Amino acid sequence: MASRTIPDASKQCPVTFDHHSRDHADNYPKIYAELRETCPRAWSASYGGHWIATRYQDVLAIAQAKDSFTSDKTVDPVTGEVRGGNTIPSLSPYRLLPNESDSPEWEGIRTFLNRRFSPKTVEARRIQTRTWVNELIDRVIETGHIDFLEDFTNPLPGYVTMEIFGFPLSDWNRFADPAHRLIYLRQDDEGFAEAFANLDYFRQRVDEEIEDRRRSPRDDMLSMLANGEVDGAPLDRKRIQEISWQILAGGVDTTTALTANTLVHLGRHPEHRQRLIDEPELLPIACEEFVRYFSPVHGPARNAKADVDLDGWHFDKGDRVTLAYSSANRDPEVFEDPEEVKLDRFPNRHIGFGAGMHRCVGNNLARMMFQEMITGVLSRMPEYRIIEEGLRRYNSIGNINGWIHVPAEFTPGRKLG
Ligand code: HEM
Known part of the structure; x- marks a missing residue:
């Protein structure tokens, strides 16, 4: 749990807090509820020291204060x-562009990407996405067993991302696997350095294809990039x-995490699953609720550009702050019964896709992939049962809140062909 430590004179409300710890992964709703209540602008000495913004209004205000805070990275x-x-801590010397850039560089890249992810462009990918959803289900439908992670929610966004890039589909896992590991491993875990080194293959392939x-x-x-x-x-x-x-990291792990969390939830709450089967038109609204509730992008960082005073909160130049989207999205000041999933919650002012200039460029694509994946499962293996003892969470949910294994069984069915 986040517990008070001996106060540091320069920072209000110091707490023991490690968003990459196992305790955090297991207890984060409770940890954040306690912080929002008792210490909403907390200071943690971990990873060189950083603030934690836990209330909705603070998280939103910092995300929108682009003149005062940046997520730019320098080496x-x-x-x-x-x-x-x-x-x-900072993930690697490679920047995620545009997420780890600032104006004016950010504007140019963002404008460049917006066209590629517009609602119209995304809609044009729906039929192909549905075909892949059915192909992936066909591979397991006669066996009665699936690992939703390995067999479904990981490959599908992988295929879509490969197609957007223009890479052969067969490359998907050589790219997605190291990205997935870099996101779920702690930097001191065995395997982190290897995952990092394996990204060289991705960079080399980008170079080749650009030529x-x-x-x-x-x-x-x-x-377009070339x-x-x-x-x-x-x-x-x-x-x-x-x-x-950035497109690889954004494309392959976030939607995977959202869909896997949702499938676990629907497995544990058959009444919610039945409602979505009976009222499929509810799925887009329910999608927003799952983004709010699970907030796959758990809590990205910002850095104070100068000394800043924001609504009585003082930041020294260079101070780092975690924007706990996962906490903001469960703030009782904004959401009624925030710890409950309400499939028809409306309006839903969640900031699970971020806020301010860095708001997710891929949100339309994420929604479309999610809807197609959930529809595929609910129509072809509607009574699936999660094998609870086989579930395995990410080692760290500090970057993305996801799963490594989500095994399930179901009544075998027929291939669509
Ligand atoms: C459920 C799925 C997704 C969620 C929850 C999500 C969430 C987010 C969030 C919270 C941010 C802002 C991060 C910050 O404040 O620093 C963000 C940024 C971004 N996302 Fe997503 N994302 C998802 C899917 C995707 C997909 C599928 C793509 C593209 C293939 C994508 C591409 C991006 C990019 C490029 C940015 C940076 C935007 C900028 O800096 O201007 N995301 N996303």
Whole structure:
């Protein structure tokens, strides 16, 4: 639990808090409820020291205060030390672009990406997504067993992401696997360094494909990156890799986590599952409630650009702060019965897709993939049973709140072919 420590004179409300700990993964709703109540603007000495914003209004205000806070990341060219960024601790010397950038660089890249993720572009991918959902279910439907993670919620966003990029589908797991591990492992876990090294393959493939697209452009994101311009200049190799890394990380793990959490929830609450089967038109509204309740992006970071006073909260220049979206989304000041899933909650002012300038560019795509995956499961294995003893959570949910294994059994059915 988050417990008070000896006060540091310079910071109000110091607590013992580690968002990458097992205790946090197991108890975060309780930890955040206690912080919101007793110490909503808390200071943790872990990972070099950082604030934790837990109330909705504070999280929103910081996310929107783009002149005062940044998620830009810098790397010292001499020591290689990484500073800032949108994770605590900083994840790697590679920036996630545009998430770990600031104006004016951010505007150019964001405008560039917006077109690729517009509602119309996303809608055009729905039929292909549905076909892949059915193909993935066909692979297991006669066996009566599925690991929702390995067999379904991981590959589907992987395929969609590969298609958006223009990579062969067969590459999906060589890219998705290291991204997935980097997100769920703690930096001191065995395997973290290896996952990091395995990203070299992704970077090498980006380089190869960019060369190819310069010679023969196609209608895909790699061609846009290879031949497009941001602010009147072509993108250099490093920025192309950093944008690609962001789309990979955004594309493959967040929707996976949302859908896996939802399938676990529906397995444990058959009355909710039945309601979604009986009222399929409720799914888009329920999707927002699952984003609120599970907040897959658990609590990204911001960094104070200068000394800042925000509604009585003082930040020194360089102070880091966790925006606990997962706490804000359960703030009783904003949500009635916040610890309950209400499938028809409306309106739902959740900030599970973020707020302010970095609000998720892929939110339409995430919703579409989620809807297709849940519809596929509810129509073809409606009475599935989660094998509770086989469930395995992420080692750390500090970046993304997800699962490593979600095994289930169901009555075998027929392939669609
Ligand atoms: C359920 C699924 C998803 C959730 C919950 C989610 C959530 C978020 C959140 C909370 C942020 C803001 C982070 C911050 O405040 O620092 C964000 C940013 C972003 N997301 Fe998503 N995301 C999801 C799916 C996706 C997908 C499918 C893509 C694209 C393939 C994507 C691409 C991005 C990008 C590029 C940004 C950075 C935007 C910017 O900095 O302007 N996300 N996402």
